[in-house]
Amino acid sequence: LNLTIPRAHYEVAKKSLDHGKHVYSEKPMAVNFEEGEELLKLANSKGLYIGNAPDTFLGGRWQTVRKILDDGIIGKPVGVMAYVGTHGVERHNPNPDFYYKKGGGPLLDLGPYYLTAMVSLLGPIKRVSGMASRSFSHREIENGPRYGELIAVEVETHSLSTLEFSNGILGSMTMSFDIWDSDTPRFEIYGEAGTICIPDPDPVHGANVFQGPVYYRTREDSRWEFQPRPKGRENWNVANNLHGFNEDSRGLGLLDLAYSIQEDRPVRPSGELAHHVLEVMCGIQESSQKNISVSIQSSCIRPAPLPVSFPKKAKGIEEELQNVS
Template sequence: MTRQFKVGLIGCGRISDIYLKNCQRFPLLDVVACAALDIEEAKAKAEKYQIPSAVTTQEIFENDEIECVLNLTIPAAHSEISLTALHAGKHVYSEKPFVTDLTDGQKILDLATEKSLLVGNAPDTFLGGRWQTCRELIDQGVIGKPTGVTAFVGTHGVERHHPNPDFYYKIGGGPLLDLGPYYLTAMVFLLGPIKSVSGMARRTFDQRMIENGPRYGEMMDVEVDTHVLSNLEFQSGEIGTMTMSFDVWDSEAPRFEIYGEEGTICIPDPDPVHGANIFGGEVWFRTKNNSRWTHQPRPTGRENWLIAENNSGFNDDCRGLGLLDLAHSVRTGAPHRANGVLAIHICEVMEGILKSAETGSNEIMKTSCERPLPMSNLSSNQYGATQ
C-alpha cells in the first residue's frame, strides 16, 4: 500500500472546506495539521474535519512529518508562504493565483528546482471529467484540427452572495484574475501554450453595493476593470477570444467553444445538477455531417448537438484534485499536471492582457509550458478515491 502523503494546511477560510472535504475522499492524502492567522478558526476547522492539530504557521514549517504545504492564504500572501515552505523542504500546492508578481513566481520555480521539490497550483478543474472529455474528442480528431476557441463568463459580480466581497474589486482582483485562470488553463490543456495576447477593458462602476449579509447596503470602491476582453494567439497556430465580466446581468452565450476544421465542441453553462462546478457537466459537439449550416432551412434550437460520452471520472466538485495529482507524482514519478510552470504562464498571460488594455500593445509571452498530459481515463478508483 502506498504511504500516505502528509499535508499541512495554511489558510482556513471559506475555500478550505471543499479542499478538506475532498482530501478525506482521497486516501493518499492525509491532512495532519492546519494553521490560520486566527487560531480559533484553525481549531474550528480541525474539529470539523478531524484534523489532528491546529497550530501556528511556523509550526507547519517546522513539522518534519509534513511533506507538503497546502497554501490557501489570500493572494497577496501566496508567494511568501510558498517560498518559506520550499525553504523548509516541503512541496507546495496553492490556490490561484500562483503569485501576484511574476518575479516572485520565478523565484518559487527556481527554488523548487534547486531543492528538487514540486510546486502545484489551482485551478485543477481541467483535470475533471468535462475537460478530459473535450481533450479526448480533440485527440481522436472528432472535430479535425483545432482552429480557434472562445470563452465567455458574464456575471454581475459577487456582492450578491459573498458577505465580504471587497477584495474582488481591489488591485489583484477583478473578473480576469478571478475567473480567467479556469478558462485559460483549460485552453492550454486543450491547445497548448499561448504565444501572444491583446486586450481591452473598462470599469463600469466606481462603486458597488454589497447586497447580502450583515453589510447589506454598504458601498465598496472599485479599483479594477470589471469587463475584460482579450484576443489570444497560441503557439500551435489557433486563435481565440475571451470575455470575463462582472458587469453582465444575464446572457445566453456558451461558456466555452472549440472550433475545428471539421466540427465544434461546446461547453454550455453549468447545468442545475452540477451548479457552478465546472469539473463535470455535458460536453456537446457537432461535426460537418450534422451542422445546422448543412440544412435549409436551418433547424433552430439545440436538437442537433451530440452529447459526448464522459468516462473520465471526477465530475463533481473535486477541488484538491491537483494536490492529489502532485502527491501521486511524488510517490510514483508520474507527470504532475497542475504544475508551477503552467501556473506562471497563465499569470503572464493575464498580466499581458491587462497591460495591453492599458497601453494598446500586443504582448508577446516570455514564458511557455508543456501542454499537460490527459488523465488517460484514470478513474477515481485508480487514484484510490472514494465517491
C-alpha cells in the same frame, strides 16, 4: 496547501519552499509574473514540487473535451472562445472586498479556469492583446450583515482579450463582472471538421465546469446543412463522458501532486502551467494599459490527459492527504 487570499499566495508559498515543503496553492500563483518566476526557480533549486490550482481541467467535462480533440473528431483546431459574464459576487458573497482589489477582478479570478483549460487542451500561448474597463466605482453588498455597504472598486471589471497560440490557433476571451445575463456558451473550440461546445449551466457556480454535457457537431450535422435552423441544442451530438470527477472535485490537483511525488513524474496542474497562465494574464493587463500586443516569454508542456481509471490506489497517499491542513 496554500488557501490564502491571492495577495498572500506568493509569501506563503515562498516560506513553505524555504522550509523544504512541496507546495500546492490556490489560483492565481501570484499577482505578478516576477513573483511567480521566483517561486518556480526556488522550487527547482530545492528539488521540490510546486503545483497550482485550478485543477478543474482534470474533471470529467474537460477530459471529455480532450478526448474529442485527441480522437480527431473535429479535426485540427483553428480557434477557441471562452466567455463568462456575471454581475460580480456581491449579491451572494457577504465579504466580496478582495474580488475588487489588487489581485482580484474577473481576469485574475475567473481567467485561470479557462486559460488553464485552453493551454491544457491546445498548448501554450505566445502573444496576447487586451482591453478592459471599470464600469462601476463602487459595489453594494447585497448579502449578510454588511448589507448595503459600499466597497470601492480598484480593478478593471470587464476584460476582453485575443490570444495567439504557439501552434497558430487563435482565441478570444471575455471575463466580466459587469454583465447581468447572457446566452453565450462558456467555451467553444472550432476545428477544421467540427465544433465543440460547453454551454453555461450556472452563471454563478459554473466557472468550475466539472459537470454538465459536452456537445459537438461535425460537417455532416452542422446547422448550416439544415433549413430552418433548429433552436436550442437538440440536434447537437452529446459526447460520451467516461471520466470520473463530474461533481465539484476541488482537491483533485492536490491528489495528482501527491501521486506525482510518489511516482516521480510531472504533476499535471504544475507550477510551470500556472506560471505560464499568470504571464498570459499579466500580458493581457499590460496590453490593455499600454495599447500594445504583448509577446509571452514563458511556455509549458501540455499536461498528459487524466486516465479514466484515475486515481489508482497507492500506499500511504490517502493517509497523507487526510493529514493535510
